[in-house]
Amino acid sequence: MQSELTTVTQKPNPIVAIWNNALVQAFLNDPITLLSALFLFVIVMAAVFAPVVSPYDPQNQQLRLRHQGPMQTGTATMRVDAQTVEEQRFFLLGTDHLGRDYLSRLIYGGRISISVGLLGVLVSSVIGVFLGITAGYYRGILDDVIMRAVDIFMSVPLLLLALMVLFILGPSFTNIIIVFAVARWMLFCRVTRGVVLSLREQAFVDAARAIGASDARIIGRHVLPNLITPLLTLAALEVPRNILTESTLSFLGFGIQPPESSWGLMLSQGRDYIVTAWWVVVVPGTAIFLTALSFNLFGVWMRAVSDPLQRWRWLKSTKEAKEAGVG
Amino acid sequence: MIRRVGHSIFIVAGLMGLLFLAINVLGDPVELMVDEDASQETIDALRAKFGLDRPLYVRFADFYWDLARLDFGKSLRHRIDAQEMIFDRLPNTAALALVAWAIGMTGIPLGMLAARRPRGLIDRIVNILSFAVISVPQFWLALMLILVISVQFDLLPTSGYKGLGPEGWKYMVLPALALCPLVMGRNAQITRSTMIEEIAKQYVSTARSKGLGETAILYGHVLKNASISIVTLMGDELAGFMNGSTVVEIIFGWPGIGKLLIDGINARDLPIVTASVFVVALMVMVINLCVDLLYTWLDPRISYS
Numbered sequence: 256m257q258s259e260l261t262t263v264t265q266k267p268n269p270i271v272a273i274w275n276n277a278l279v280q281a282f283l284n285d286p287i288t289l290l291s292a293l294f295l296f297v298i299v300m301a302a303v304f305a306p307v308v309s310p311y312d313p314q315n316q317q318l319r320l321r322h323q324g325p326m327q328t329g330t331a332t333m334r335v336d337a338q339t340v341e342e343q344r345f346f347l348l349g350t351d352h353l354g355r356d357y358l359s360r361l362i363y364g365g366r367i368s369i370s371v372g373l374l375g376v377l378v379s380s381v382i383g384v385f386l387g388i389t390a391g392y393y394r395g396i397l398d399d400v401i402m403r404a405v406d407i408f409m410s411v412p413l414l415l416l417a418l419m420v421l422f423i424l425g426p427s428f429t430n431i432i433i434v435f436a437v438a439r440w441m442l443f444c445r446v447t448r449g450v451v452l453s454l455r456e457q458a459f460v461d462a463a464r465a466i467g468a469s470d471a472r473i474i475g476r477h478v479l480p481n482l483i484t485p486l487l488t489l490a491a492l493e494v495p496r497n498i499l500t501e502s503t504l505s506f507l508g509f510g511i512q513p514p515e516s517s518w519g520l521m522l523s524q525g526r527d528y529i530v531t532a533w534w535v536v537v538v539p540g541t542a543i544f545l546t547a548l549s550f551n552l553f554g555v556w557m558r559a560v561s562d563p564l565q566r567w568r569w570l571k572s573t574k575e576a577k578e579a580g581v582g
Numbered sequence: 583m584i585r586r587v588g589h590s591i592f593i594v595a596g597l598m599g600l601l602f603l604a605i606n607v608l609g610d611p612v613e614l615m616v617d618e619d620a621s622q623e624t625i626d627a628l629r630a631k632f633g634l635d636r637p638l639y640v641r642f643a644d645f646y647w648d649l650a651r652l653d654f655g656k657s658l659r660h661r662i663d664a665q666e667m668i669f670d671r672l673p674n675t676a677a678l679a680l681v682a683w684a685i686g687m688t689g690i691p692l693g694m695l696a697a698r699r700p701r702g703l704i705d706r707i708v709n710i711l712s713f714a715v716i717s718v719p720q721f722w723l724a725l726m727l728i729l730v731i732s733v734q735f736d737l738l739p740t741s742g743y744k745g746l747g748p749e750g751w752k753y754m755v756l757p758a759l760a761l762c763p764l765v766m767g768r769n770a771q772i773t774r775s776t777m778i779e780e781i782a783k784q785y786v787s788t789a790r791s792k793g794l795g796e797t798a799i800l801y802g803h804v805l806k807n808a809s810i811s812i813v814t815l816m817g818d819e820l821a822g823f824m825n826g827s828t829v830v831e832i833i834f835g836w837p838g839i840g841k842l843l844i845d846g847i848n849a850r851d852l853p854i855v856t857a858s859v860f861v862v863a864l865m866v867m868v869i870n871l872c873v874d875l876l877y878t879w880l881d882p883r884i885s886y887s
Contacts, residue, residue: 287710407593410870412821414828415862422847422855423604499719503829506721507844522722526833529725530733540722547717555713 278560288556291549298546302366309359311344314514317354322532325349325357349534351525357534360516361542367428367517368543372498372550375435376490382436383443384486388474390444391451402448405441413438413500421509431510435497442493446485454478484561491554495547502543518543586874590867595646597863601856602645606638654857657846664857667842672861675831675838677746679823682758686765686819690812693773694805700778708770715767721829724760728833731756741835757834761827765819772815776808810880817873821866 273279282288301308311331320329323346331342331354348357390401408416417434424430454460454477463473502519504510506526511517513524518539525535612628629635636644648654654664689712696708732740744750780786781804789799828840835841839858846854 407596410593410866411597412862412866415859418843418847419601419604419859495717499717502719503721506719507829507832508848519719522719522725526725529729533729536722536725536729540719540726543719543722544714544717547719548714551713551717 281560282556285556287552291552294545294549295553298365298542298549299369301362302369305362305366309356309362310347311356311359313355313359313363313516315355317344317350320344320346320350320354321352322528322535323350323354324532325534348538349532351521351535352528352532357538360521361518361538364516364518364521364539365542365546367511367515368498368501368519369546371428371431371435371501371511371517372494374432375439375497375501376493378432378436379439379493380443380486380490383440383445384447384482386440387444387447388451388478391448392455392470392474392478398448401444405444408438408441411438414503417500417504418507418509421504426504426509426512428511428515431501431504434504435500439493439497442489443486446489447482450482450485451478454481484557488554488557488561491550491557495550495554498543498547498550587871590871594860594863594867598646598649598856598860599642601859602642605852606641649860654860655853657851657854664853667854668839668857668861671837671839671842673746674743674836675823675827675840678754678757678761678827678831678836678838679820681754682761682827683765683816683820683823685758685762686769687816689766689769689771690773692766693770694777694800696770696774697777697781698800705774708774712767712770712774715763716771718763720760720764721833723763724756724830724833727756727760741833743835743837753834753836757827757830757836760830760833761823768815768819769812773808773812776811777804780804780808810877813876813880814873817869817876821869 282292315331315333317329317331320331323329325346325348327349328343328345329350331344333340333342344356346356346358348361351357351360386401390398416438420434420437421430424433460473460477463477468476498518501510501517502522505517505519506523508523511520513520521539522536522543525532525539529536612625612632612634634641652665654668656662657664657667660667692708692712696705699705728740731737738752738755740756742753744753746754777800785803786799789803794802827836827838828844830836831838831841832844839862842854843858843862845851846858
């Protein structure tokens with residue numbers, strides 16, 4: 256407060272400026288959104304730094320320690336340089352049917368699950384945006400063809416298409432990404448086309464064209480920046496869908512194959528032991544559920560604040576909450 | 583309308599064409615049928631048996647001709663007509679889907695309740711719950727239901743099937759319970775958001791200003807106008823069940839189309855795979871067509887003439 260009075264010319268501290276931004280305040284004042292963002296941050300960090308944060312080797316089998324419950328300890332034996340070494344281990348989330356530490360497996364499995372979710376969205380959005388811009392900006396016969404293709408793909412059930420693709424190509428990480436590219440590009444295409452259609456009639460695009468800007472420049476400088484918010488929102492809602500689909504496919508045996516692991520595959524492997532070891536099913540399922548929920552809640556918040564009508568309601572409610580002293 | 587039907591047929595035919603091309607051009611159907619260590623003689627014999635030594639365009643025409651007559655050939659594994667197996671399984675999938683779909687309808691009144699006071703307590707609870715249920719993996723929910731209801735409390739059988747009659751209902755409860763929350767959540771969300779959107783419109787103010795009660799506005803005007811999106815969603819949901827129940831069918835050993843398809847893929851049973859894909863695609867198209875018909879009834883401004 257004081258600095259404002261004394262030095263008018265001084266630039267506002269950028270951190271303070273960001274902190275005071277209405278959006279950031281709205282974000283900080285919304286416990287559910289904040290919580291889901293924090294959770295996502297932790298999950299993504301754990302996936303990125305998996306070798307550092309996972310307590311033990313996720314592939315290390317200790318058959319004598321199979322199906323240890325959560326919060327239990329056990330002595331693992333390993334052979335190092337022809338010598339038997341013993342190691343005291345603490346299993347926060349128990350062990351699986353081969354005595355592997357479940358927390359480590361969960362962290363490494365999350366690596367695959369989350370990268371499938373993110374890469375799937377990346378690939379399908381790139382295809383969708385490219386086709387959407389082509390359709391919306393150039394119109395004509397290309398537009399008709401692309402939109403007809405969108406209609407066709409939209410009416411094919413996702414799982415059916417995924418199973419068809421994986422049946423023919425065989426199950427693998429890359430092929431799952433291909434499934435998402437084939438089966439999910441339409442949504443991005445539709446959104447992009449809609450935005451582009453309204454933009455190309457705007458005065459600033461006409462002005463840019465009038466001063467001789469090329470199509471590439473107009474698309475790059477004027478169209479793409481306006482696409483970022485709607486696409487990010489859509490992406491945030493598509494990631495959980497992909498994660499759920501991947502887990503379903505892996506569960507059915509058409510997704511990630513052992514020795515690689517994802518949350519869906521962990522569930523599929525744990526399914527046979529559900530009666531004797533509940534945690535092998537509960538733990539990865541909870542991980543999928545919480546991750547998908549966090550992405551969904553965060554995506555909805557993004558959609559709400561990027562919509563002018565709803566945004567006003569959100570910002571207003573935070574202001575009211577602040578005045579009431581609930582914050 | 584005829585154009586609309588033609589469009590649907592075109593989509594199904596296109597999908598089947600893609601399946602055919604993918605199997606026959608990208609891959610080799612015989613390779614999909616036999617194990618990796620099959621001898622060359624077996625492969626050649628199979629090739630001759632299924633007429634795969636004929637030129638591609640002949641087989642392509644033949645493929646469509648068979649589809650048109652619903653003749654998918656004999657199942658490689660069960661030596662029964664694939665068509666017969668499909669018609670055997672179809673009622674099971676349809677029954678399960680309809681039950682879960684009906685339970686899922688309860689999401690609509692929940693959404694309406696939430697929309698009455700946006701950002702109120704009920705709204706927040708419904709909102710969070712609906713997001714929770716659409717974020718749950720269905721197969722996990724199915725496993726949890728087995729763990730709690732069947733294993734822990736021993737109330738219902740873990741899996742199985744005893745017909746659709748009065749004897750078999752026990753086997754249907756858990757699969758239906760595993761399937762319905764997703765639909766419930768989506769129904770609640772869409773109902774809520776379309777109602778809120780509609781309430782903000784001018785005609786609501788008009789109705790209020792002429793002294794109409796809130797309940798009359800909500801049920802007489804808003805719900806009627808919101809029903810188009812809700813009906814679309816309901817159709818989508820029912821269509822979604824046709825392929826979405828696959829995992830649940832597998833977990834509960836429910837002999838439906840989804841299980842047939844997965845078993846077919848695992849057994850490399852090509853006729854079964856083709857038949858299931860075709861029937862599922864056909865069902866989805868029929869449901870979508872019905873939804874379109876409902877539109878014209880709900881909103882006379884839309885027509886397909």
